[in-house]
Amino acid sequence: VPFSAMCVRISRDSYPNLRALRNASHASLTDAAYVKISEGDFGYVLDDVPHLADYIPDVPTYPNPLQDHPAYSTVKQYFVDEDDTVPQKVVVQKNSRRGVHFRRAGPRQRVNFESDEVKACIVSCGGLCPGLNTVIRELVCGLAHMYNVNNIFGIQNGYKGFYSSNYVAITPKTVNDIHKRGGTVLGTSRGGHDTKKIVDNIQDRGINQVYIIGGDGTQKGAYEIYKEIRKRGLKVAVAGVPKTIDNDIAIIDKSFGFDSAVEEAQRAINSAHVEACSAENGIGLVKLMGRYSGFIAMYATLASRDVV
Numbered sequence: 562v563p564f565s566a567m568c569v570r571i572s573r574d575s576y577p578n579l580r581a582l583r584n585a586s587h588a589s590l591t592d593a594a595y596v597k598i599s600e601g602d603f604g605y606v607l608d609d610v611p612h613l614a615d616y617i618p619d620v621p622t623y624p625n626p627l628q629d630h631p632a633y634s635t636v637k638q639y640f641v642d643e644d645d646t647v648p649q650k651v652v653v654q655k656n657s658r659r660g661v662h663f664r665r666a667g668p669r670q671r672v673n674f675e676s677d678e679v680k681a682c683i684v685s686c687g688g689l690c691p692g693l694n695t696v697i698r699e700l701v702c703g704l705a706h707m708y709n710v711n712n713i714f715g716i717q718n719g720y721k722g723f724y725s726s727n728y729v730a731i732t733p734k735t736v737n738d739i740h741k742r743g744g745t746v747l748g749t750s751r752g753g754h755d756t757k758k759i760v761d762n763i764q765d766r767g768i769n770q771v772y773i774i775g776g777d778g779t780q781k782g783a784y785e786i787y788k789e790i791r792k793r794g795l796k797v798a799v800a801g802v803p804k805t806i807d808n809d810i811a812i813i814d815k816s817f818g819f820d821s822a823v824e825e826a827q828r829a830i831n832s833a834h835v836e837a838c839s840a841e842n843g844i845g846l847v848k849l850m851g852r853y854s855g856f857i858a859m860y861a862t863l864a865s866r867d868v869v
């Protein structure tokens with residue numbers, strides 16, 4: 562959610578090792594300093610999200626503009642309590658330890674930026690996934706309509722666009738129809754991550770909110786950007802938006818694009834079924850994406866009763 566937090570989540574690969582990182586060996590001591598884990602009673606562990614206040618002690622807070630918004634102000638308990646956390650494991654037994662928890666997402670009563678002060682940018686990196694344009698559109702419209710932000714820029718063609726292309730101003734009007742198109746209107750790329758150059762540009766252009774949409778590689782890059790920003794003591798929030806068509810991030814309900822992929826997969830399965838039925842002893846074979854993560858194949862199979 563814009564404004565409320567810096568929410569760089571370390572990639573799904575490195576996530577289980579966060580605690581190990583804390584007890585760190587020599588090599589990972591630098592990373593250990595950035596990991597934010599606290600423990601409470603009965604085995605409660607909070608695997609927390611880094612926040613501007615961790616390194617800018619007097620970072621100011623302001624009332625969330627949503628509190629005066631006609632669409633939200635009437636809803637009781639719209640804001641998320643600062644102390645809400647969500648357990649990693651839902652199934653427990655009477656004597657279970659309370660276990661690992663994550664900070665609950667959602668709008669906070671107080672935010673750390675004033676609307677006029679915000680200069681936000683959005684970048685998409687890595688491979689394509691259905692819904693990228695919808696995410697971009699929602700970010701732009703959410704910032705503009707809900708948080709009254711007028712300065713939003715698109716970074717072109719992935720990370721290298723931070724230092725090798727012009728930043729393009731984007732408004733709700735320019736993104737109005739993009740959710741009906743595939744791909745990403747910002748363009749994307751692999752490679753080209755140069756942390757210092759990226760943060761130099763963020764700093765020079767006065768950007769203070771960075772929204773980074775991408776897969777595990779992209780989120781590793783976002784983490785490097787966050788560390789550099791923190792080293793320089795900049796008031797710049799970095800938000801990682803996880804992109805995986807495979808729905809293989811256990812700590813979120815569902816990743817965007819997964820449903821579309823399952824729907825497409827079913828179309829292929831249906832066609833194969835038609836072919837198979839029309840041939841003597843016919844068998845249809847459908848190969849789906851996801852060599853290391855079988856959720857698309859599993860959901861498409863479960864939804865289509867034609868698969869043996």
Ligand SMILES: Nc1ncnc2c1ncn2[C@@H]1O[C@H](COP(=O)(O)OP(=O)(O)OP(=O)(O)O)[C@@H](O)[C@H]1O
Binds near residue numbers: 719751752775776781
């Ligand atoms: N360890 C890393 N540190 C910094 N940047 C990285 C790292 N790994 C990848 N990146 C950068 O992240 C961007 C995207 O990475 P990558 O090509 O791995 O795609 P991805 O985000 O994993 O998405 P997909 O799941 O579609 O492959 C590239 O610009 C790459 O340079």
Ligand SMILES: O=P(O)(O)OC[C@H]1O[C@](O)(CO)[C@@H](O)[C@@H]1O
Binds near residue numbers: 688806807849852854
């Ligand atoms: O079926 P394959 O060859 O594993 O390729 C599909 C994979 O490529 C990606 O789209 C990008 O890495 C994954 O998200 C996906 O699982």
